Amino acid sequence: MTNSDMRLDSAIDHCGACGVHCPRTAHASLTACQAGACKIIQCDSAYGDCDGQYANGCEASLADSDGQSDTEIDHCGACGVRCPRTMGVNFTACEAGTCKISLCIWPYADCDKQYANGCEGKKNDFAPCYNSWECQSCVCSNYFGQGFVCH
Structure with a gap:
């Protein structure tokens, strides 16, 4: 239960403990279970996981200002x-x-x-x-x- 056992994305049902799945997260195109924790492996094009937090996904728009000025x-x-x-x-x-x-x-x-x-x-x-x-x-x-x- 410490890794994905070749299961990726929404098919991860047991990560770190029985029944703990890795839910879909914003703009993440590929997720996995590594060392018992859900991890983002790849973000959608033009997005980045800049803060390293799984819960908010790939939160940063890399293509535009995304409300910042x-x-x-x-x-x-x-x-x-x-x-x-x-x-x-x-x-x-x-x-x-x-x-x-x-x-x-x-x-x-x-x-x-x-x-x-x-x-x-x-x-x-x-x-x-x-x-x-x-x-x-x-x-x-x-x-x-x-x-x-x-x-």
């Missing part, structure tokens, strides 16, 4: 992978298992779509952006609302 994101793509604050960023998110910038601090912009360097471009609302280092491929506008594409 900004610096609270601590499991993005894998358990323990955080989305740290970067330059000029107001809000971060986890999308498809990758840290993303949700919102930049005005007047900055994420021109190159690289999370590591944050919101590296600066919008200029009162003057054209012709070849300015402040634009870096962002779309800027002047005070008349006319758009200029920066190069």
Whole structure:
């Protein structure tokens, strides 16, 4: 009764003692009995058992922010992978298992779509952006609302 005896998932009827079964748990695709305790062997795709607790299953969504925001994101793509604050960023998110910038601090912009360097471009609302280092491929506008594409 200390292991699964080749029985997996919901077929485990005696784990650690007679009649103690390993119930289905959230987002766990494969469970087993090891050393007399129910264990998660494999999680559903894009989920992780980051806290190691059988009762709550594979509790962490690794593909998206799962209700977390900004610096609270601590499991993005894998358990323990955080989305740290970067330059000029107001809000971060986890999308498809990758840290993303949700919102930049005005007047900055994420021109190159690289999370590591944050919101590296600066919008200029009162003057054209012709070849300015402040634009870096962002779309800027002047005070008349006319758009200029920066190069």
